[in-house]
Amino acid sequence: MTELISVPALWQGRCLCGDHTYEAYGIPDDPHLCSCQHCTRLSGAPAMAWVGFPRSAMKWTGREGEPTYFSTWPTLHRGSCQRCRTQLTSVADNSDMIMVTIFSLARGAELIPVGHSYRDEAMPWMTITLAPEPQRRT
Template identity: 55%
Template sequence: MCNTSPTLGTPPVPARPLPATRTASDAPPPVRTGHCQCGRISYQVTGVPDDPHLCSCIHETRISGGPAVLWVGFPLDSLIWTGLAGEPKWYATYPTLRRGFCPDCGTHLVSVADESSMVMVTGFSLTDQSGIEPLGHSFRENAAPWMQITLAPGSEAG
């Protein structure tokens, strides 16, 4: 839009400022909730999901009883335990990696590496998985040979 007057010699009309608008960066970060099968341990995480991926390592397949686990990262400082049972029971898979699970029903909920600023939550412990698609598959070579994986467009095998 041109800001000049149609009449010669008339000064241009100053543009009016736009009203204040919110941008995506002003919006509050998304909050997601999740829980174990029995519901005694539940949690809340805040932020944009990071690094959603499948993992078929020997630990995941044994812990889950399935061919892979879907992991999704969130800022560790956003994790709040909200259930009646409080925090999960912890198991060290490696000297620097702990996994949290419900001692009552056995649901595997989270994984936290020492010195990490992220907590990885099991994707299907989330109440709502909308918008979360795996972008990679760690230890794909260990996956069951009959397992067919379709990753999100533009993703890698991992």
């Protein structure tokens, strides 16, 4: 039987320098790692960790508002802080979801990835333990 965990109703996050802060409400969707070429180059790491929230559940609360977006693919846009360069978001055209980097969340370490996109492109020395099933709210 899968163990149920408590999920906070409010998630808060920010960039490194604090110019961009946000609040996301509700149950996080699809916490996962990604080892695509875009994520590895943007992060300088073997994977980026992402989690989604409905766009309607996301509120930018910092003095700078939303981050600056740039396209990494014709239909995919990444948001980052122009001061500290923290990668914060990934948004696909026509999607109701916004992905945020898990570790921009104050409690991001509580989220366990349930998937690994582009796993076949991951470094061969990278060993990952994924959650057995999607996390559920108690």
